[in-house]
Amino acid sequence: MxxxxxxxxxxxxxxxxxxxxxxxxxxxxxxxxxxxxxxxxxxxxxxxxxxxxxxxxxxxxxxxxxxxSGKQALFEAVFERIENEARKSIQAGLKGERDPWRKAQAGLRAFLDVVQEPGYRRVVIQDGPSVLGYERFREHEERSTFATVVEIVRAVLTAGEWDLDEEMLQTFTRIFFGAMSSAGESVASSDDPATAAVRVEMAIGFILAGLQSLADAGVPIPAPQDADTGTDEG
Amino acid sequence: MxxxxxxxxxxxxxxxxxxxxxxxxxxxxxxxxxxxxxxxxxxxxxxxxxxxxxxxxxxxxxxxxxxxSGKQALFEAVFERIENEARKSIQAGLKGERDPWRKAQAGLRAFLDVVQEPGYRRVVIQDGPSVLGYERFREHEERSTFATVVEIVRAVLTAGEWDLDEEMLQTFTRIFFGAMSSAGESVASSDDPATAAVRVEMAIGFILAGLQSLADAGVPIPAPQDADTGTDEG
DNA sequence: TGAGTCACATACCGTTGGTACGTACTCAGA
DNA sequence: TCTGAGTACGTACCAACGGTATGTGACTCA
Missing domain, CATH: 1.10.10.60 (Homeodomain-like)
Structure with a gap:
């Protein structure tokens, strides 16, 4: 070979x-x-x-x-290669979609595909954090797949006519990214990945629909600085 | 010692x-x-x-x-101990809350605290999957913290007067669990964990509010079998 | 043409997880 | 009281591993 x-x-x-x-x-x-x-x-x-x-x-x-320089450096090269492939694969799945909500749906679908590849699961998800340490793992993530998801989330949230600060965007992205990773992993280890994937798409679609309904109702995204105005003592 | x-x-x-x-x-x-x-x-x-x-x-x-039996078995004992502590800590944070939505909020807060403990981060999140393998990792999870989250999500979703099958409940829980883990990890590695935690609580609170608004509007949770009825292909 | 460098190969080392075996101790039963 | 089995370790050792030090031939270029 x-x-x-x-x-x-x-x-x-x-x-x-x-x-x-x-x-x-x-x-x-x-x-x-x-x-x-x-x-x-x-x-x-x-x-x-x-x-x-x-x-x-x-x-x-x-x-x-x-x-x-050693085993870890070689692993990192492999890791980067796989993450890069994943990013390209997701971006290819996004191609052609203009509407943010459809874009999100397409991105989710592409992500669920990627996460089912054994190499990605093992190298990136399973061994990545332990071998690279969480810091370096996150740095790599933020340069590849996470960066892609940021843009999708940004498109969705701005489409909701929300103006949000960059920090909240990062927070939302982190949440969705984690949700997708975890859900994707459960899909990959499922007996019936196809049906499991459909369920995940439905569930996340439902959550997005909830956000959309808030957007339609004109509910603003909260932010830490003006959090004291209307929050119920929570 | x-x-x-x-x-x-x-x-x-x-x-x-x-x-x-x-x-x-x-x-x-x-x-x-x-x-x-x-x-x-x-x-x-x-x-x-x-x-x-x-x-x-x-x-x-x-x-x-x-x-x-070896190093891995010793790790597993440590892992179980930490996860057990985490579960108890979260359940303690839940105590007294009756309203499902407030319960979810309290659970999230407790979870964010747990995830900031160095031992939990390192042993459970970082090394857990790699050392135990994803299968065993998931088995442990499902018996402790994940099981707790399942009950919270169940309470929230049934409070929305949705009747959902168990599979969708698992899917939703997996999604929220992943979101919380990932967000919690970002909180823990943040320069300003307190503010980051507030942001996460706000973001997830916002997402929950979206679900609540769907519940108020009587929008049903979709399920794989009757997915073809009313979905607007977009 | 020869000095320097690159791209490896070879030989070796310390540490590691794991094993085989020995031993002190306890305790039930004869 | 003796004994034999079982427990709870300690001691000595091993093969495999990641990593290093050094050698070497091919190639480049002044």
């Missing part, structure tokens, strides 16, 4: 960028990441040894430690 | 249950769990070695492997 450290025939002409050595090196690096992704996704991080990875990529640990 | 394998003076009288050895043994086990909890919470699972734990408990690995 992956090439590696075999000899390369000398080609006198066309010594093109980015230099044969560098390009060869990048293929080794890619092989490492690909094999690692497969093993991490199948067995999980702790159960996957570096020996397995370098054997699969047909190199030695010297090569691995030349390209990565 | 913990006693351990020192000699115990012989007491001729009162050879009471459950036998000196057994009771001594249970204290060793407890010491192991307590020390492990502290270390797992501080450093995380992978960074904590068994040598550290047994040193802290002033015993040896022989004792550890007598009481637990």
């Amino acid at each position: 992956t090439n590696a450290s075999k000899l390369i025939p000398k080609v006198p002409g066309v010594p093109r960028v980015p230099s044969r050595r560098a390009q060869f090196s990048s293929s080794t690096k890619r092989a490492l990441v690909e094999v690692a992704e497969e093993l991490f996704a199948e067995q999980g991080y702790p159960a996957t040894s570096l020996d397995q990875i370098v054997a699969g990529a047909e190199v030695t640990k010297g090569a691995l430690y030349h390209h990565f | 913990t006693n351990a394998s020192k000699l115990i003076p012989k007491v001729p009288g009162v050879p009471r249950v459950p036998s000196r050895r057994a009771q001594f043994s249970s204290s060793t086990k407890r010491a192991l769990v307590e020390v492990a909890e502290e270390l797992f919470a501080e450093q995380g699972y992978p960074a904590t070695s068994l040598d550290q734990i047994v040193a802290g408990a002033e015993v040896t690995k022989g004792a550890l492997y007598h009481h637990f």
